[in-house]
Amino acid sequence: MILTPKARRKNWGLAALFLFPSLFIFGVFTFYPFFENFRLAMFQTPPYPGLPSKYIGFSQYASILSSSEFMQSLLSTLFFVLLVVPTGLLLGLALAVAAHKALRGMAIFRVIFSSTVVTSVAVGALIFGTLMNPIVGFLPWLGINPNPPLLQSPTWALPSIAAMAIWQFLGLSFIVMLAGLQSLPDDVLEASRVDGAGAWTTFWRVTVPMLSPTIFFGLVVGTIYAFQTFGQIDILIGSQNASQLHVNVLLYYIYQSIQGTNPDPGQAAVLSIVLFVIILIFTLLQLRFVERRVHYAGK
Amino acid sequence: MATVSFQGTTKRFGDVTAVDALNLDVEDGEFLVLLGPSGCGKTTALRMVAGLEDVSEGIIAIDGNDVTGLEPQDRDVAMVFQSYALYPHLSVARNIEFPLRKRISSKEERQRLVLDVAKSLDLDEYLDRKPGQLSGGQRQRVALARAIVRQPAAFLMDEPLSNLDAKLRIQTRAEIVALQARLGTTTLYVTHDQVEAMTMGHRIAVMNDGILQQVATPSELYENPQNVFVARFVGNPGMNIVTGVVDSEARSIHLGGVDASPGFLHDDAYQFNGPLSLGFRPESVALSSTGLPGSVSLIERLGSEVHVVVTIETGEILTVRQAANEVIPSLGDSVHLAVTGKVLAFDAQTGERR
Numbered sequence: 001m002i003l004t005p006k007a008r009r010k011n012w013g014l015a016a017l018f019l020f021p022s023l024f025i026f027g028v029f030t031f032y033p034f035f036e037n038f039r040l041a042m043f044q045t046p047p048y049p050g051l052p053s054k055y056i057g058f059s060q061y062a063s064i065l066s067s068s069e070f071m072q073s074l075l076s077t078l079f080f081v082l083l084v085v086p087t088g089l090l091l092g093l094a095l096a097v098a099a100h101k102a103l104r105g106m107a108i109f110r111v112i113f114s115s116t117v118v119t120s121v122a123v124g125a126l127i128f129g130t131l132m133n134p135i136v137g138f139l140p141w142l143g144i145n146p147n148p149p150l151l152q153s154p155t156w157a158l159p160s161i162a163a164m165a166i167w168q169f170l171g172l173s174f175i176v177m178l179a180g181l182q183s184l185p186d187d188v189l190e191a192s193r194v195d196g197a198g199a200w201t202t203f204w205r206v207t208v209p210m211l212s213p214t215i216f217f218g219l220v221v222g223t224i225y226a227f228q229t230f231g232q233i234d235i236l237i238g239s240q241n242a243s244q245l246h247v248n249v250l251l252y253y254i255y256q257s258i259q260g261t262n263p264d265p266g267q268a269a270v271l272s273i274v275l276f277v278i279i280l281i282f283t284l285l286q287l288r289f290v291e292r293r294v295h296y297a298g299k
Numbered sequence: 300m301a302t303v304s305f306q307g308t309t310k311r312f313g314d315v316t317a318v319d320a321l322n323l324d325v326e327d328g329e330f331l332v333l334l335g336p337s338g339c340g341k342t343t344a345l346r347m348v349a350g351l352e353d354v355s356e357g358i359i360a361i362d363g364n365d366v367t368g369l370e371p372q373d374r375d376v377a378m379v380f381q382s383y384a385l386y387p388h389l390s391v392a393r394n395i396e397f398p399l400r401k402r403i404s405s406k407e408e409r410q411r412l413v414l415d416v417a418k419s420l421d422l423d424e425y426l427d428r429k430p431g432q433l434s435g436g437q438r439q440r441v442a443l444a445r446a447i448v449r450q451p452a453a454f455l456m457d458e459p460l461s462n463l464d465a466k467l468r469i470q471t472r473a474e475i476v477a478l479q480a481r482l483g484t485t486t487l488y489v490t491h492d493q494v495e496a497m498t499m500g501h502r503i504a505v506m507n508d509g510i511l512q513q514v515a516t517p518s519e520l521y522e523n524p525q526n527v528f529v530a531r532f533v534g535n536p537g538m539n540i541v542t543g544v545v546d547s548e549a550r551s552i553h554l555g556g557v558d559a560s561p562g563f564l565h566d567d568a569y570q571f572n573g574p575l576s577l578g579f580r581p582e583s584v585a586l587s588s589t590g591l592p593g594s595v596s597l598i599e600r601l602g603s604e605v606h607v608v609v610t611i612e613t614g615e616i617l618t619v620r621q622a623a624n625e626v627i628p629s630l631g632d633s634v635h636l637a638v639t640g641k642v643l644a645f646d647a648q649t650g651e652r653r
Contacts, residue, residue: 088447187384190351193371194378195398195445205397209388295388 040269049262064270069243070253075159077227077249083162084169084226089218091166092173093211098159098204099174100181110178116171121231128164131234141268151236164232169225173218181207212294227279230255230265250275301362301375301452301485302327303348308357310343310509317343319509320357325453328483332500334490340509341489345455348487349378361452372401377395377446378455381462383438385430391441392417392426398449416448425598433452436467443478453485460495472499497521505529519579523643527650530578536606538578539617542647547572554591555613562590562635567642574647581606581620583640586628589617590637593617595628609636 003011043053064070091146095113097108116124131138150156169248184207192202208215230251233242241257242248248256250271257268303325310318318340325331333341346352348359350371358367366374377398385394392413399409417423420440430438446454459475460468476499479486490496496503496519499530505512505520505528506580513525524530530538543554547569551560563569568577586607596616597608605627607619621627628634644653 024545078481174380185382187380187382188386190349190371190379191384191445192386192397194349194351194376194447196371196372196401198372198399199403206386209386212388 037269037272039063039275040265042229044265045152046264047262053266060266062113064267065274067158070271072246073248073253076246078230079250080158081223081226083159084165084229085219085222087162088166088169088173088222088226089177089215089229092218093177093215095170095174095271096177096181099178101278113174114171114178116168117175119168119171121168122235124168125232125235126224128160128167128232132160132236138246147279152241152245154245157247161229161232161236161247164236165229166231169222172225173222176214176218176221177211184210209295213238213296216290216294217287219290220283223282224279227251227275227282250278302360303453303485303487304360305344305347306358306360308344308347308359309355310340310347310352311355316509317333318347321511323504323514325485325487327602328485330479330486330488330499330501332488332503333506334493334500334503334532334572335498335506335512337412337491339506341491341506342457344506345378345457345487348374348453349376349455350374355588355602360609376455377449377451377453379442379446379457379459380457383430383440383442383459383462385438387430390421390427390429391433393603394430394441395422395444395448398445402449412448418446420444435463439463439471442501443475447478447482450482451484454479456486456488458490459488460490461492468495475499482552490491494535497533503533507532515638523652524578525648525652527576527578528643530645534580536581536618536620538580538643539584540576540578540645541611541613541615541617542574542576545569545572545575545577545644548582552577553614555612559591559636562587563638563642565638565640565642568638568644571644572651575653576647576650578643578645579638579640581618582644584617584619584636584638586619586621586626587635587637590635592635595630595632595634598627598630606636609634611636 038237041060042055042057044056045053048049077229099110099113129151130136132150134140134145139145139150146153146156150160186212189202189206192206197205227249228251229249233247233249234255235251237245239259242256254268254271254275257264302652303323305323305517308318308321309316321340321344323331323520333344335341343352347354348361350366350369350373358365360366361374361376363476386397389397392410395413395416396409399412403409403412414423417426420443422437422440422444425433425437425441429477430441433441439462442459446456456475460471463471472495488499497520500517502516503515503520504514507528511521513520513529515523520529521532524533524538527540531540541554543552543559544570545552550569551558552568553559563577565583591611594609596610597606599608600623603623605621605623605625607621607628609617609619611617619636645651646653
């Protein structure tokens with residue numbers, strides 16, 4: 001369609017009008033903070049409040065990234081992601097396989113399994129906090145009284161938080177896997193059974209490869225989710241004990257940097273950029289290497 | 300190779316009876332076609348043999364053994380699906396090899412068998428490709444290769460040609476017939492296409508509403524349909540049916556109260572008395588100067604022949620098969636029809652053959 005200059009201007013005007021709300025929101029809450037963060041990372045915050053910050057450029061990265069506190073936070077984060085993502089995906093797949101069967105009353109289980117998607121982190125944390133409470137919790141009820149209690153133990157605090165993160169991730173993982181299973185063509189699975197494969201062989205040799213795009217999607221989304229865990233730690237552990245209990249994962253470390261009486265926006269900015277780069281690298285690595293083993297239909 | 304038999308086999312989905320007390324024996328080495336309109340229960344019957352559908356009542360036997368409760372993998376049958384159902388993530392070679400994995404432990408032996416079958420179906424060039432990179436006809440051949448590679452007791456084919464274009468369908472039809480003749484494997488083939496059924500099957504089992512209507516050879520089915528449904532369903536176009544009252548002694552036929560006996564020249568028409576449905580093939584009726592009056596409502600030209608569709612005065616619609624070189628009337632012309640060939644009599648109420 002050929003437009004006159006006037007009509008073209010009118011079209012552009014209309015497009016700008018429609019785009020404005022989302023551009024405004026993204027601009028204020030995403031693009032501006034994103035670039036401002038890079039600027040902040042160049043400035044060192046003085047150790048006393050009220051003094052002006054000082055431009056020191058990239059040397060701030062070096063000092064923060066070489067600190068032992070950062071290394072400990074990074075290790076905790078990686079361990080946490082390693083605990084949460086594979087377990088969450090496997091359990092989600094197992095529940096989806098169970099709920100995929102067309103049995104009477106299965107709809108109720110589907111609602112229950114997916115319910116953690118609509119459960120807020122705060123509510124989830126309170127439930128788990130109560131379960132793990134050394135006095136009124138589930139473990140004492142079972143006669144298990146670890147000392148120190150799980151959420152106060154440097155060994156068990158992180159796995160306990162991971163357990164809760166897995167539970168919270170399970171709803172999404174379940175929904176994604178179930179949707180994937182339901183989109184698989186029945187006749188291919190039936191062909192496998194007629195071809196002599198039992199349920200187990202069919203699952204591993206036919207279902208899982210055909211489900212690989214879904215599993216891959218779950219892997220990417222789950223990794224990003226696990227890297228960004230915050231609420232559980234803040235509610236169940238709190239800022240005071242996070243680092244000595246080894247649960248100050250990167251996102252929490254960022255938060256710790258800017259809260260309290262002497263916030264350090266420079267350090268927080270550097271850490272945010274590091275977290276951004278790590279998630280980016282993980283996602284790219286997954287796209288590059290894992291996706292090779294993914295079978296998309298029709299390819 | 301084996302026999303396959305349904306013995307009072309019934310399948311219900313809730314209140315709906317998809318297959319109703321089916322009794323049918325497929326002989327060893329036979330090519331039997333299950334024919335019927337969609338929803339007649341033919342695919343359900345096939346799936347029960349495969350073990351993909353539970354049997355509500357009765358049994359399924361393969362080679363005399365009751366397999367009703369067996370899992371699909373324990374039945375030694377191979378199935379070709381309408382959609383081919385190839386494994387999209389496996390190469391052609393791995394697709395064909397899949398049914399052998401459990402049966403043959405030697406990898407070399409498996410590869411030899413795959414290559415043999417692939418060669419016999421002209422697939423050896425495509426062994427490394429994925430199904431997504433093949434044409435419809437090639438996918439169809441991979442599905443066939445996967446079925447024949449393990450030499451099963453029986454082949455089950457569920458409308459395997461329906462996703463192919465018309466030309467390829469005719470070619471593949473002949474290939475499947477030749478393949479079955481060469482291998483001699485008992486084959487149960489489901490289709491709704493009566494031309495496919497007539498050209499492929501040793502025998503045809505016609506089903507409607509879950510009930511077996513007739514089992515016979517293609518020519519027997521065409522010549523001697525057991526009821527009005529079979530008469531109408533088999534043949535292209537199907538048999539013409541008119542309903543009237545016959546008096547054999549007076550040698551009269553009344554259609555809609557009007558004497559139509561000048562239109563029925565063959566003695567067959569006057570064998571029975573009473574209210575009857577009279578059936579005759581489109582080639583048994585001709586345009587004539589006297590007989591059943593009517594008007595031409597449709598003309599279908601097929602090249603070598605022409606189908607002239609005539610609506611007679613009772614409102615019944617009859618088809619006349621004419622050679623293309625005969626005089627063809629025009630749409631709307633008033634014509635007369637004379638039934639010159641064989642006439643079959645069916646009970647006017649039940650539709651069963653008299």
